[in-house]
Amino acid sequence: MNRIKIHYHLKDGSLEKQFRKAVEDIFIMNCPSCTLYQRTWRPPVDIFETAHEIVIIADLAGTKSDSIYIELGMRNLKICGTRQVRHTGVHPRYHLAEISYGSFERTLMLPCPVDKESVHATYHEGLLKIRAAKLSPERAHKIKIRKDE
Numbered sequence: 001m002n003r004i005k006i007h008y009h010l011k012d013g014s015l016e017k018q019f020r021k022a023v024e025d026i027f028i029m030n031c032p033s034c035t036l037y038q039r040t041w042r043p044p045v046d047i048f049e050t051a052h053e054i055v056i057i058a059d060l061a062g063t064k065s066d067s068i069y070i071e072l073g074m075r076n077l078k079i080c081g082t083r084q085v086r087h088t089g090v091h092p093r094y095h096l097a098e099i100s101y102g103s104f105e106r107t108l109m110l111p112c113p114v115d116k117e118s119v120h121a122t123y124h125e126g127l128l129k130i131r132a133a134k135l136s137p138e139r140a141h142k143i144k145i146r147k148d149e
Helices: 012-030
Strands: 045-049 053-059 069-073 076-083 102-109 120-124 126-134
Touching: 045 102, 053 076, 069 126, 076 126
Parallel strands: none
Antiparallel strands: 045 053, 053 126, 069 076, 076 102, 120 126
8 A cells, every 4th residue: 555645734733733632633643554552454365276276375474274164055165264473683673664563354255166175275485375176067056946836
């Protein structure tokens, strides 16, 4: 996310400080990528398909694999977990804080049904990779329509 610094040129210095603080409280403090204390974040994800499978890759750098939970629904996949804060020192003085920490949850719509038995996940160098075979149309569950009586 690009940040734009806004400069306000008001005649009264104290009014300018109050106005700047109000704007920062509204816009900057509520931005998850701008604040360290924010407790949720949205890791970036790629979803692509090949002829036979759907592949999901999530960038979870710094997240331990045992704190990642994956759940597969009929047409969606949920990835959630927690990335712990890793400070250096007791009270560090940040000059830039862009790395988000805390809990995350992404629910992704899959482009087609997948075979639940074929799903497998790997985690290497901060990237979670989930592979699932596409469900062939012959294996899809078809429902017969009955006539009302």
